[in-house]
Amino acid sequence: MIRTSDQNSFSEKTSEPLLVAGIFIFAIVVRLISLEYIEIGGDSLCVWENTVNLVNAGHYFEWNHHTMRWAINMPLYLILELFGTSSLNYYILPICYSALSAVLAYYVGKQLKGRRFGLFVAVLLVLYPKMTTMGSQLWPGLYEMTYLLGCTLALLIWRKNGGWQLLALAGVLAGCAWGSRLTSIYYGPGILALLVLGKRKFKPVFIFSAFFFLVLGLEWYYFYSDSGNILGRFGIITQTHVAQDELLVSTGQYLLNFLKMVKFRGLLPVVLAAAGVGIWLVRRGGDDEKCIAILFLGGLFFNVYMISSFSPLKLAAPVGSRYLTAAAPYMVIILLLGLDLWREKSPRAAAFFKWGLIIAFAAFTLKEVPAQHTLSRLQEDISNARTVSDSNIPVLMRYTAWTPNGIEKTVMELFGVEKQGRLKINEDTKMLKNARRMRIMLFGQSTDKEYKPESIDGYYYLYKGDRKSLAEFPLVGVSDYSRKGHKLVIVPAESLPQEILRGEK
Numbered sequence: 001m002i003r004t005s006d007q008n009s010f011s012e013k014t015s016e017p018l019l020v021a022g023i024f025i026f027a028i029v030v031r032l033i034s035l036e037y038i039e040i041g042g043d044s045l046c047v048w049e050n051t052v053n054l055v056n057a058g059h060y061f062e063w064n065h066h067t068m069r070w071a072i073n074m075p076l077y078l079i080l081e082l083f084g085t086s087s088l089n090y091y092i093l094p095i096c097y098s099a100l101s102a103v104l105a106y107y108v109g110k111q112l113k114g115r116r117f118g119l120f121v122a123v124l125l126v127l128y129p130k131m132t133t134m135g136s137q138l139w140p141g142l143y144e145m146t147y148l149l150g151c152t153l154a155l156l157i158w159r160k161n162g163g164w165q166l167l168a169l170a171g172v173l174a175g176c177a178w179g180s181r182l183t184s185i186y187y188g189p190g191i192l193a194l195l196v197l198g199k200r201k202f203k204p205v206f207i208f209s210a211f212f213f214l215v216l217g218l219e220w221y222y223f224y225s226d227s228g229n230i231l232g233r234f235g236i237i238t239q240t241h242v243a244q245d246e247l248l249v250s251t252g253q254y255l256l257n258f259l260k261m262v263k264f265r266g267l268l269p270v271v272l273a274a275a276g277v278g279i280w281l282v283r284r285g286g287d288d289e290k291c292i293a294i295l296f297l298g299g300l301f302f303n304v305y306m307i308s309s310f311s312p313l314k315l316a317a318p319v320g321s322r323y324l325t326a327a328a329p330y331m332v333i334i335l336l337l338g339l340d341l342w343r344e345k346s347p348r349a350a351a352f353f354k355w356g357l358i359i360a361f362a363a364f365t366l367k368e369v370p371a372q373h374t375l376s377r378l379q380e381d382i383s384n385a386r387t388v389s390d391s392n393i394p395v396l397m398r399y400t401a402w403t404p405n406g407i408e409k410t411v412m413e414l415f416g417v418e419k420q421g422r423l424k425i426n427e428d429t430k431m432l433k434n435a436r437r438m439r440i441m442l443f444g445q446s447t448d449k450e451y452k453p454e455s456i457d458g459y460y461y462l463y464k465g466d467r468k469s470l471a472e473f474p475l476v477g478v479s480d481y482s483r484k485g486h487k488l489v490i491v492p493a494e495s496l497p498q499e500i501l502r503g504e505k
Contacts, residue, residue: 019115023106027099027126034365035374036136037486038090038441040433042066044138047073048090049440049447055080061447063227065237070219071179072143087378087441091136097146098135102126104149105329109336111156112288117336120354124332127361129267130321131328132368140181141325147177148187148326152295155194156288158204167207174208175215177326182237183317186302187326190295198287247308247315258304260319266364267321270357274331275300277338289337292330299327370485378441381488385442388477393490394465395477396500397434397453399427400485425458434481435463442488456500470500 014022038044046066051073054060060067067073076093083089105125109118125131134142151173158166174191177184195205220232229235249257264271274296281293303324306316317323324331335357343350370377388395401424424430431453439445453461462470463479470476476493479486 016115019119020103020106023102023119023122023126024099026123027102028095030126030365031095031098031131031135032375033373034132034135034369035091036133036368036370036484037374037377037481038087038437039133039137039484040430040437043140045433045437045440047076047138049436051076051080052085052440053446055085057446061449063223063236068223068233068236069140069143069180070222071147071176072138072140076138087382088375090138090441091375094135094137094142097142098126098131101142101146101149101329104146104153105332108149108153108156108329109333111153111160112292112333113337113340117340120336120358121329121332124336124358124361125329127358127365128328128332129361129364130325132365133322134325136374139322139325141322143180144177144184145326145328147173147180148184149329151177151191152194152292155191159194159199159288164207167204168211171208171211172215174212175219178212178216179219181326182234183302183306183323184326186299186306187295189298190291190330193291193294197291247318248312249315251313254305254307254313254315257315257319261304263318263320264324265321270335271300271324271331273338274334278334281334281337285337292333292337296327296330296334299324299330303327377485377487381442381486384477384488384490385438387490388464388488389443391475392465392469393475393477394469394473395438395463395479395488396456396470396496397431397461397463397479397481398459399424399430399434400480400482423459426455428455431455431461434479434486435461437486438463438479438488457497460496460500 038048042064043066046064047069050060050062050067054073054077072093079092080089083092102122102125106118106122109121112118130141133139134145151170154166154170154173158170170191174184177187191208192205195208223232223236224230227236231238261268261271278293278297281289282297285293303317304319308314308316336354339350339354342353387393432451435451435453436447439447439451453463455461456467464477465473470493474493475490476496477488477490478496479488481487
């Protein structure tokens, strides 16, 4: 067991309710400051427009792997029923779950090493780089992470105090994690370790499993009743998401898939350090610490090597930090456990790296803060959309490609790589998704599956109006957007390339 001496710190002087409230408020403030504009991928846009339609019309547009994540859609539905379907309400759910996950992470850390340790865990999780996106969007990783944290906390308390009710709660929360994303199964070895390591009894496993499979049984019955698919939710997913071919690999590519961990980019050293400490903890840590290490290592291993089919050989998901979000709290805990161990030999070095980690995470969060606050930007876009509709102004869309920051630009110059152009040409898929985003988020209209924006010259796409109105109208709306940002502005027609306005291309 790794031990740390008690310290007369702020967290030990502060009352528990005040400390927890501080963590909750801190998480909300950080998330509000760093909010991103709603992204155009299926995880967010598809879930939002389908749930809005469920509130307004009583049904989804379609069943797919996005809309079947009931543990995300159900609380989103309740929020929209309570507060309405205004686009600004999109952010309520991710902000609430982000704050809740920070509080749960604090309690998990407290169960392991005390209040001070739990406070560091919570702060690092709030500032964890991917939380700027996860805490802004309806991506499933955040919700999977929150339910798994609740499950882990319930099992840690049970390991100390007993009580079948905690096992039942853990089973239900594990079922909710499954309802958020199927990849929660990656953490099965860690959950099993929490149930049996140092206990060696079958009854706790039975109680946990009974409630977990009760949730899965209810899920199956609902989807079978609605779709008629004998495999329920899983059967519907195999007909949509699993049927795609992007993740097909050869045996050699599969074995070398760990090389794709480079996609973690700046987080790669952190992930590798946590993996090293985690392996050490599995060998020499206390029972609870071994369980946390197994949770992280299992999530990392299956993120790289889980497959969805043997013939043909196909990966379950791409490798990347967004797919490892549910493992982030355990990665943070492992790193802090390793630094506490290091502190026994080199207190100054351990303190330097601990605070360095916090500063680095905070710097990344500050770097992601948009120039204009997202809620303000969204309100302006909604106001401009209202003007566009009232005055029947034509609207163009253009996609702003990724541009390198200072560090990336230096590296590109070092290797002789040049960034070509400001805009990407022929972005049909992105333009269609952005049109859907504007339709539901800004203009308050339902999705038209037959709609396809018209390409003007490969850079500009026509969202509203026709070429005649574009040539005659003195004002033009422009949806100028990138991966993380969006602006709907109304500009004089003369400010745009004249060949577009004349309909020459």
